[in-house]
Amino acid sequence: MKARMGLLLLAGISIVSIFAPALAPQDPLTLNVPARFQPPGAGHWLGTDEFGRDVLSRLLYGGRVSLLVAGSAVMVAAIVGTACGLVAGFSGGWLDHLALLAADVILAFPGILLALLLVALAGPSLAALVVSISIIYTPIFLRLVRNLTLHLREADFVLACRLLGVRRRIVLFGEIFPNVIAPVAAQAVTCFGWALIAETALSFLGLGAQPPAPSWGSMLASARDYLDFSASNAIVPACAIFLTVWAANRTAQDLQKERVE
Amino acid sequence: MGRNRFWRAPLFASMRVILEAKALTKRFGGLTALRDVSLDLREGEILGLVGESGSGKSTLARVLTRLIEADSGQILFEGTDIAGLRESQLRPFRRKIQFIFQDPDAALNPRQKIRTTLWRAYQAGGVSRAKAESGISRLLENLGVESGILDRYPAHLSGGQKQRIVIARALSTQPSVLIADEPTASLDASIQVQVLNLLRRLHRDHGLSMIFISHDLRAVTYLSGRIGVLRWGRLVEMGERTSILENPQHPYTKELLKNSRI
Amino acid sequence: MNPLLQIRGLEIRFRRPDCGRAAVLRGVDLAIGRGEIVGLVGESGSGKSQTAAAILGLTPANAQVTGGSADFEGRDLLHLSPSEWQQIRGRRIALVPQEAFGALNPCLRIGSQISESLQAHLKLEGREARRRSVELLDSVAIERADEVAGWFPHQLSGGMRQRVTIAIALACNPDLVLADEPTTALDAITRVQILDLLERAVRSRGSAMLLITHDLTQARQICDRVAVMYAGQIVEEGPVAKLYSQPSHPYTRGLLRANLPLGVSAELVSEIPGRSPSPWELPPGCAFHPRCDRAGVDCREQVPAWAATGSGGHRCLHPCE
Numbered sequence: 001m002k003a004r005m006g007l008l009l010l011a012g013i014s015i016v017s018i019f020a021p022a023l024a025p026q027d028p029l030t031l032n033v034p035a036r037f038q039p040p041g042a043g044h045w046l047g048t049d050e051f052g053r054d055v056l057s058r059l060l061y062g063g064r065v066s067l068l069v070a071g072s073a074v075m076v077a078a079i080v081g082t083a084c085g086l087v088a089g090f091s092g093g094w095l096d097h098l099a100l101l102a103a104d105v106i107l108a109f110p111g112i113l114l115a116l117l118l119v120a121l122a123g124p125s126l127a128a129l130v131v132s133i134s135i136i137y138t139p140i141f142l143r144l145v146r147n148l149t150l151h152l153r154e155a156d157f158v159l160a161c162r163l164l165g166v167r168r169r170i171v172l173f174g175e176i177f178p179n180v181i182a183p184v185a186a187q188a189v190t191c192f193g194w195a196l197i198a199e200t201a202l203s204f205l206g207l208g209a210q211p212p213a214p215s216w217g218s219m220l221a222s223a224r225d226y227l228d229f230s231a232s233n234a235i236v237p238a239c240a241i242f243l244t245v246w247a248a249n250r251t252a253q254d255l256q257k258e259r260v261e
Numbered sequence: 262m263g264r265n266r267f268w269r270a271p272l273f274a275s276m277r278v279i280l281e282a283k284a285l286t287k288r289f290g291g292l293t294a295l296r297d298v299s300l301d302l303r304e305g306e307i308l309g310l311v312g313e314s315g316s317g318k319s320t321l322a323r324v325l326t327r328l329i330e331a332d333s334g335q336i337l338f339e340g341t342d343i344a345g346l347r348e349s350q351l352r353p354f355r356r357k358i359q360f361i362f363q364d365p366d367a368a369l370n371p372r373q374k375i376r377t378t379l380w381r382a383y384q385a386g387g388v389s390r391a392k393a394e395s396g397i398s399r400l401l402e403n404l405g406v407e408s409g410i411l412d413r414y415p416a417h418l419s420g421g422q423k424q425r426i427v428i429a430r431a432l433s434t435q436p437s438v439l440i441a442d443e444p445t446a447s448l449d450a451s452i453q454v455q456v457l458n459l460l461r462r463l464h465r466d467h468g469l470s471m472i473f474i475s476h477d478l479r480a481v482t483y484l485s486g487r488i489g490v491l492r493w494g495r496l497v498e499m500g501e502r503t504s505i506l507e508n509p510q511h512p513y514t515k516e517l518l519k520n521s522r523i
Numbered sequence: 524m525n526p527l528l529q530i531r532g533l534e535i536r537f538r539r540p541d542c543g544r545a546a547v548l549r550g551v552d553l554a555i556g557r558g559e560i561v562g563l564v565g566e567s568g569s570g571k572s573q574t575a576a577a578i579l580g581l582t583p584a585n586a587q588v589t590g591g592s593a594d595f596e597g598r599d600l601l602h603l604s605p606s607e608w609q610q611i612r613g614r615r616i617a618l619v620p621q622e623a624f625g626a627l628n629p630c631l632r633i634g635s636q637i638s639e640s641l642q643a644h645l646k647l648e649g650r651e652a653r654r655r656s657v658e659l660l661d662s663v664a665i666e667r668a669d670e671v672a673g674w675f676p677h678q679l680s681g682g683m684r685q686r687v688t689i690a691i692a693l694a695c696n697p698d699l700v701l702a703d704e705p706t707t708a709l710d711a712i713t714r715v716q717i718l719d720l721l722e723r724a725v726r727s728r729g730s731a732m733l734l735i736t737h738d739l740t741q742a743r744q745i746c747d748r749v750a751v752m753y754a755g756q757i758v759e760e761g762p763v764a765k766l767y768s769q770p771s772h773p774y775t776r777g778l779l780r781a782n783l784p785l786g787v788s789a790e791l792v793s794e795i796p797g798r799s800p801s802p803w804e805l806p807p808g809c810a811f812h813p814r815c816d817r818a819g820v821d822c823r824e825q826v827p828a829w830a831a832t833g834s835g836g837h838r839c840l841h842p843c844e
Contacts, residue, residue, distance in 0.1 A: 156367040165355045166385040178372035313710040449566040449737045454781040454794045479783035520712045521785050
């Protein structure tokens with residue numbers, strides 16, 4: 001039980017977010033200005049924001065967006081990075097050089113800045129968020145998989161396949177790829193935490209989900225302006241972000257430990 | 262039960278040379294792993310190569326199968342020099358010369374069921390799934406492995422079972438030459454005997470020509486008809502089993518013999 | 524005579540996530556007298572490594588001691604606190620590990636690694652500790668010991684590294700040395716030398732030694748007594764002369780027969796059919812009976828009890844004559 005705390009929490013948060021429409025007590029968009037800045041209480045479990053909207057509902061719907069964006073970005077980065085890493089590591093030569101060059105160029109930029117640039121160019125939208133965040137993290141997967149592939153290429157069981165005359169394509173996808181899945185999954189979970197922070201940062205800056213749609217980052221941003229009126233409106237999304245990232249990191253740690261055992 | 266009698270190899274070994282190495286040399290940076298090594302493997306015989314770590318025996322095994330490229334020298338398989346061939350030209354020869362690895366844990370894909378591992382050979386040979394299945398079950402029967410392990414992963418097999426699978430995979434292409442690089446080194450003493458006896462039987466049943474490489478002189482003499490002694494990349498002595506044992510010439514051979522008599 | 528180490532009824536259970544719990548050690552009794560060299564012979568899965576780990580208090584986290592005692596000079600090794608272990612490990616009980624390379628710190632010079640132990644346990648001063656280190660390296664037949672003391676582990680050959688681990692183990696003159704397959708990673712020629720050295724070093728100090736190995740012939744080389752393990756139990760034990768000439772247990776006999784001769788023989792060396800059962804698939808009754816040519820119906824029904832015979836004993840319902 002203890003060993004799975006991270007995973008359980010992560011799963012819990014994800015499920016709750018996915019079922020936001022069913023679980024949210026109220027419509028996150030309904031304005032009710034007279035009831036603004038209510039403290040957490042009976043009608044609104046987490047209070048109301050500056051427009052009188054139910055914070056809990058906004059939190060749930062906002063989580064949906066944040067988790068969706070972070071999750072999609074990581075998946076795209078993992079898929080593209082793994083594919084390129086496999087080919088680069090296996091083929092070697094100029095393909096490898098090219099892939100590493102591309103990875104190095106992307107890594108040379110400070111992550112969020114690059115995402116900022118890309119979204120600013122493309123215009124704020126969820127799709128732009130997903131694409132730009134995934135671009136920042138693709139090199140990590142590319143390098144991880146490329147190094148693993150280089151290593152596995154020399155493993156005895158791969159050499160055995162060469163001796164059997166197995167086709168290169170099958171060696172790469174049938175023999176090497178299955179051994180790369182576990183490390184990639186562990187890396188993906190860690191990346192998820194980072195991607196979530198990236199998403200909330202961009203939303204905080206107004207480049208993510210556009211108002212009135214809720215997202216944890218934008219909730220944090222607007223709460224900042226009204227801290228005098230309601231501290232909880234800032235604390236709540238902050239805690240949500242913190243807990244989710246912690247859960248992701250913890251899950252990644254547990255995955256690592258299991259692999260060692 | 263009684264005692265088993267077997268005919269001494271190389272009873273029916275012909276004088277036809279099936280695999281020949283000529284002046285093989287291999288360097289790794291500043292280290293010379295193989296120095297001008299020449300030997301010949303006759304059809305149907307078991308040639309034993311004994312050497313300690315650093316003797317170059319593993320390098321030689323891998324060079325002969327073109328897993329590593331030699332710096333210079335020739336490798337003649339049934340008369341054709343395969344040392345200089347490109348990968349694409351090598352394909353027809355690949356399946357005829359097979360290899361048994363030392364460490365069964367490294368030689369089997371940990372993320373793959375045994376069934377798939379054994380199937381790969383047939384897949385590469387373009388054999389239908391059905392034919393492959395029957396081929397695999399015959400192999401397992403031949404090697405004394407229960408068919409239940411086909412659906413397991415290597416981690417759930419014992420050392421002896423894993424090594425049998427490694428051998429099964431090597432045999433699935435019906436090779437004419439089998440090179441075994443320390444096949445029993447990572448096994449317990451009593452399982453070593455099982456695997457050695459198995460190799461003897463396979464050699465007899467399939468008419469394989471084998472090169473058996475080990476640091477254990479007793480294992481080498483148990484299986485081989487002729488024995489070669491490797492030291493620091495050089496073949497220092499080569500001869501019939503009896504003459505090596507009873508009349509060793511090189512001082513290193515004598516030292517090895519002395520240390521094996523416990 | 525009070526034995527130095529007396530293990531009684533040691534039981535250890537292991538838990539694997541997919542297979543559940545099973546007993547890896549099922550009631551092990553072993554006694555080691557002062558200055559005695561005892562061999563613990565067993566194949567992989569027999570439990571010999573777990574026994575060694577228990578003696579050193581290094582039972583892994585997913586294993587649990589569920590019974591028995593290990594009495595060492597009045598203390599039960601199975602129930603010591605970490606601070607008590609500090610005083611025993613390295614000082615009274617020492618380990619010569621299987622793989623020297625993993626056991627030595629790659630970033631420390633050889634001399635420092637030996638001095639570490641001397642300073643921690645014997646409270647020797649820096650210069651004195653260094654002098655002792657060089658002496659110890661010399662005693663394990665390392666030439667130019669003072670020079671070698673300044674080297675790093677990767678500069679030494681496998682054989683030399685193993686000598687260093689022996690030197691470290693013997694640095695504080697322990698009462699008991701545990702040698703866990705000390706020659707597995709070495710060449711044939713080096714093996715003989717290291718084993719020889721180990722015996723001389725241990726005997727000259729009057730220490731006792733438990734040699735753990737899967738090679739019965741190796742145990743014969745230096746041991747006074749040998750205990751044979753199978754499937755978590757000791758199935759036979761006795762003085763070397765008797766065990767090797769007149770084994771009682773069919774497994775011991777099988778192991779002795781599965782020995783490659785050095786020489787040209789026309790016969791097949793007999794093998795023990797099948798393989799050792801894992802703790803999760805133990806057969807009923809005697810664990811060896813499915814592979815035994817002397818097994819009777821009773822062997823399937825009861826686990827054979829220990830039958831003491833003069834200087835040793837065995838666990839078999841149909842022992843060999």
